[in-house]
Amino acid sequence: MEQQARYEGRIIENADEVTPAVLDAMAQAPNARLREIAAAFVRHMHAFAREVKLTEAEYDIGIDFLNRIGKATNDRHNEGILFADAIGFSTLVCLMNNGNNGATETAAALLGPFWRMHSPRTESGGSIVRSPTPGPELFVSCTVRDGKGAPIIGAEVDVWHASPVGMYENQDESQADMNLRGKFVTDAEGRFRLRTVKPAGYSVPIEGNPTGDMLKAQRRHPYRPAHLHFLLYKPGFKTLVTQVFVDDDPRLKTDVVFGVTRALVGRYESHNGPAPAPEVASPWYSLDYTFVMEPGEAKLPIPPIK
Ligand code: BEZ
Ligand code: FE
Numbered sequence: 001m002e003q004q005a006r007y008e009g010r011i012i013e014n015a016d017e018v019t020p021a022v023l024d025a026m027a028q029a030p031n032a033r034l035r036e037i038a039a040a041f042v043r044h045m046h047a048f049a050r051e052v053k054l055t056e057a058e059y060d061i062g063i064d065f066l067n068r069i070g071k072a073t074n075d076r077h078n079e080g081i082l083f084a085d086a087i088g089f090s091t092l093v094c095l096m097n098n099g100n101n102g103a104t105e106t107a108a109a110l111l112g113p114f115w116r117m118h119s120p121r122t123e124s125g126g127s128i129v130r131s132p133t134p135g136p137e138l139f140v141s142c143t144v145r146d147g148k149g150a151p152i153i154g155a156e157v158d159v160w161h162a163s164p165v166g167m168y169e170n171q172d173e174s175q176a177d178m179n180l181r182g183k184f185v186t187d188a189e190g191r192f193r194l195r196t197v198k199p200a201g202y203s204v205p206i207e208g209n210p211t212g213d214m215l216k217a218q219r220r221h222p223y224r225p226a227h228l229h230f231l232l233y234k235p236g237f238k239t240l241v242t243q244v245f246v247d248d249d250p251r252l253k254t255d256v257v258f259g260v261t262r263a264l265v266g267r268y269e270s271h272n273g274p275a276p277a278p279e280v281a282s283p284w285y286s287l288d289y290t291f292v293m294e295p296g297e298a299k300l301p302i303p304p305i306k
Helices: 015-026 031-051 056-071 081-088 089-097 208-215
Strands: 137-146 156-160 181-185 191-197 229-231 242-248 268-271 284-293
Touching: 015 031, 056 081, 081 089, 081 208, 137 156, 137 229, 181 191, 208 268, 229 284, 242 268, 242 284
Parallel strands: 137 284
Antiparallel strands: 137 191, 156 181, 156 229, 229 242, 268 284
């Protein structure tokens, strides 16, 4: 059995004694990982306050900011994730945990605040446009394979994206429930195909929320370059959460949430000739993309919204 440290406490004499007192108090947590994370968090928070010589007024602003993140979060909006995204924290954690523990390029990207569980199951080749949605048609053809090039059969793939006016369906009354969302299953060759409209870049929510206030104060634009989201799930493989960006988007280098890596810039090809379906107007687009899944644990994220 693990030896429990006996905590005796102390009377605090001055500022220098606060950090060790807190670390002592927390050291008796039986869970070793909790002990490690909580101690590092307190050390860094206290060092941060010392480094910037945090005033009491600034402390109040910080606490209010945290409280506002909580109040702005509900079943349809996840301000906590949005804030973590906008300070690059989500991308950092994603890149550290994928691609040989951060040593090599990875095809993973942040989940973002808009993934919903239970997207409608859609046959390969089917459309995820569920209510009238303007924009050029896009035909997507994907292959899913393992590190040796073998097809991964029966992987479940969630696809979701914003409409060309820049809103996810859950943000926009004018779109049908689950518009531009679908769940596909890879076939015997590890492939799935889908039809949709070409995504456009969009602004993350910035009106009346603390993340928006931060972006404005920092004179940062609030836009994401156009992308499709994918979440690939198959027991025996590490769940792959990712995004494929539109290659002609002018904001690839200035994504507000720092999500763009080279491996994730897709080739969205424009076509003027005959389309895969007779009713499709020119120009139409195609995207071919191959996902590689690593062996590991298949685990779904906690859905950021309902
Ligand atoms: C998204 O791509 O859905 C997203 C990611 C981060 C913040 C806001 C939106
Ligand atoms: Fe998105």
